[in-house]
Amino acid sequence: MKKIGVFVCWCGLNISSTVDVEKASEELKNYPGVFYADDYKYLCSDPGQELIKKTIVDNKLEGIVVAACSPNMHESTFRAAAEAAGLNPYRVEITNIREQASWVHSNKEDATAKAIQLIKSTVEKVKKSEDLFPQQIPLTKKVLVIGGGISGMTVALEVAEAGYPVILVEKEPQIGGNMAKLSETFPTLDCASCILTPKTAEVGRHSNITLMTNSEVIESTGYFGNFTVKVKRKPTFVDWKKCIGCMLCQEKCPKKTNSDFEHGMGKRKAISVAFPQAIPYRPIISEKECIYFKTGKCKICVKVCPVDCIEFEQEEKIIEENIGAIVVASGYDLLPKEELGEYGQGKYADVIDGMQFERIASASGPTEGVIKRPSDGKIPKSIVFIQCAGSRDNQKGRPYCSKICCMYTAKHAMLYKHQVHDGEATIFYMDIRAGGKGYEEFVQRAIEDDHVLYLRGRVARVYEEDGRLVVLGVDTLSGEQVRIEADLVVLATAVIPSIGAKALGQTLKVGTDTYGFFNEAHPKLKPVESMTKGVFLAGCAQAPRDIPETVSQATGAAAKVITMFSKNHLVSDPQVAKVNEKICVGCLLCKPICPYKAIEPEIVEVRVGCRAEKRQVATINKGLCQGCGACSVACRSGAMNLSGFSNEQILEELKSLCL
Amino acid sequence: MSVEFKPNIICFACNWCSYTGADMAGTSRMKYPATIRIIRVPCSGRVNPTFVMKAYQKGADGVLIAGCHPGDCHYNSGNYFAKRRFLLATRFMTFLGIDEKRLRMEWISAAEGVKFARVMREFSETISKLGPNLRAREEA
Ligand SMILES: Cc1cc2nc3c(=O)[nH]c(=O)nc-3n(C[C@H](O)[C@H](O)[C@H](O)COP(=O)(O)OP(=O)(O)OC[C@H]3O[C@@H](n4cnc5c(N)ncnc54)[C@H](O)[C@@H]3O)c2cc1C
Ligand code: SF4
Ligand code: SF4
Ligand code: FES
Secondary structure (H helix, E strand, O other): OOOEEEEEEOOOHHHHOOOOHHHHHHHHHOOOOEEEEEEEOOOOOHHHHHHHHHHHHHHOOOEEEEEEOOHHHHHHHHHHHHHHOOOOHHHEEEEEOHHHHHOOOOOHHHHHHHHHHHHHHHHHHHHOOOOOOOEEEOOOOOEEEEOOOHHHHHHHHHHHHOOOOEEEEOOOOOOOHHHHHOOEEOOOOEEHHHHHHHHHHHHHHOOOEEEEOOEEEEEEEEEOOEEEEEEEEOOOOEOOOOOOOOOHHHHHOOOEEEOOOOOOOOEEEOEEOOOOOOOOOOOEEOOOOOHHHHHOOOOHHHHHOOOOOEOOOOOOEEEEEEEOEEEEOOOEEEOOHHHOHHHOOOOOOOEEEHHHHHHHHOOOOOOOOOOOOOOOOOOOOEEEEEEEEOOOEHHHOEOOOOOOHHHHHHHHHHHHHHHOOOOEEEEEEOOOOOOOOOHHHHHHHHHHOOOOEEEEOOEEEEEEEOOEEEEEEEEOOOOEEEEEEEOEEEEEEOEEEOOOHHHHHHHHOOOEOOOOOEOEEEOOOEEEEEOOOOEEEOHHHOOOOOHHHHHHHHHHHHHHHHHHHOOOOEEEOOOOEEEOOOOOOOOOOOHHHOOOOOEEEEEEEEEEOOEEEEEEEEEEOOOOOOOOOHHHHHOOOOOEEEOOOOHHHHHHHHHHHHO | OOOOOOOOEEEEEEOOOHHHHHHHHHHOOOOOOOOEEEEEEOOHHHOOHHHHHHHHHHOOOEEEEEEOOOOOOOOOOHHHHHHHHHHHHHHHHHHHOOOHHHEEEEEOOOOOHHHHHHHHHHHHHHHHHHOOOOOOOOOO
């Protein structure tokens, strides 16, 4: 029989007023296996912990029960105290007699009886406890960042500056993400490329950052500290190492097509670089449009290239990398206009979305910053902006607020008014949400200084009449119908997860919410961690947000990675699954149950009588196992168990509670 | 007159949501009957149906399994397993002649102290009405 100590806490009056703690400790003194029992005013205080330590040492205790508040409060405190006294911390268990007895029952007799029974059952659990030791897990100090928007770049730069190697994978040929497409940024109206270009350039030249653009992560195996990922490097058809970035090819290429970067507002060539400040500043051939790929003739680029770097025969490459942590920074896309029937379903050229407006307002965009409407290039005399297009709309399955539209719509209206002083800018809004430093003032400036007309209400329909766009809505403040003829309509379409986010989540085994945004491990306390250990989140991949918030969150994710890398190895929680190889029959019924893919078959040598025999059993990857215990239930032979919450421990607790 | 029947109810509560929900009931000083004893498990998916059967054998009058809401399980899928096993267990109970009302499953989040206390009161009442579980009890 083990020598067990029981400590009953008064918690001042919190416990002692409804639970007779002295009676409890008296009664426990006579309970089988209990060598020592006492009660104390505040066990979590320094003298309380000292008492526990001294008692463990003096009595050579082999296990203790602390009957006090919830283990969520002080389990770690008491386990640390025991460890300091030389007792394995996993031989310490807490009985929760505050949240589960004194605070929820009023009858002292009942509460005391229940508390005593709870303590006894914990004593039974401790009798079945074992020494557990955290395992050391090796660690590869290299991070993979997925997505080269402002969030991914921020993470990459922070971690690289801390001295660790970074691999930045971006699916587009260049980094910068959506921010690279913006004109000027709220709330200061400084130009986006002026603040972004120094960052992209720094990422491009940092010696600790390996940039893999035009690439995607297609596989990830392993576990925190030790992932192996496969990156698909799509062909660019240009040898970027040889290329000097003269862009003669782009200049001479005869094939023009719509530019994705310009969101249909501008053109590009079949061989092109997205924009003049792109990093890397290297062209790529679009297989879909290139004349040579279609007809086998042309090759003008080959002729003009001074360094002979066009490679039509280039193929995709798969690269394998070992890394220790992953940061998902895959950003956002906008809800396609085609999904918004009431606003013309994308069939009117002059109904555009916010990002298209950014492009025509951008000094380096297709109109060189002159706001012209797409249909005929005329300067619009009247623009209607419609907020919450698809957001906060239960029927469209997007009940959430996209968070940035109120601000960028105010910005758009201001930019327009600064150019066309006598133009009319009208904004339909549901509410104005301008929470942020300098944000409310910004919106007020739009209203007061720039005379933007804000109308509260939903727009019922946008349609064309005699060649003009008509916006039909209700001003809910006056209750009147409003009909506005507009030259241009700008929809603040809902921010949605980047296309392919769900698939990326599946590849990385990281959960996404119903919309496809990545799930954080805890909405308040772990906003940058994902549910999968070693995988962190940054930026709009997790939820819609603006640049300042994106940068702060990305810096937080980087800090998490740097903290992880500051150690030489990782330590795993020992409360994980374990297999009794003697009785495991190797059926692997447990394997598909594990949400973390921690169970693998292994061939081991087992002694059967005097013979050694080779057979298959299940093994647990202690780095992957998170200790949920689901596998232990699936195992029919009783071979799978969970340390810290073992079958034996739970059954003993249970039996004692049923008495 | 016979002595008033005080049921003995076992509640398996997952560490991440329901156990914390019970804590919340405590910190908010909500009251529920002292008939319930909680066993902390990492996840509702840790609850083996044999634990439940064992409880009835050893004298429990009711068993409650509490886990995170669907989609909220700390381990993603544990509560779905728990739900399936719960359905299995109820079928087995009917087979053994134990009233299936003696087993209940609830999703209780860490914030739902109110719900925790309410469920405890309700279940305690249900079991009080059913009376002691004599059917499966092992003779000592
Ligand atoms: C119209 C409009 C105007 C705005 N104006 C402002 C403003 O004035 N001020 C402000 O603060 N904010 C503004 N914002 C918000 C701002 O754009 C975002 O906060 C910011 O760009 C988010 O950065 P991000 O890195 O999280 O995402 P993104 O910029 O979307 O970057 C994500 C990157 O990841 C890449 N990627 C996606 N999936 C994968 C994958 N599977 N593998 C590899 N790479 C992948 C994408 O190609 C992209 O490069 C505006 C937004 C809109 C829509
Ligand atoms: S641990 Fe159990 S379920 Fe898993 S392989 Fe062994 S016997 Fe089968
Ligand atoms: S305890 Fe959970 S995480 Fe660990 S091996 Fe079993 S099923 Fe997987
Ligand atoms: S952790 Fe609560 S049900 Fe799985």
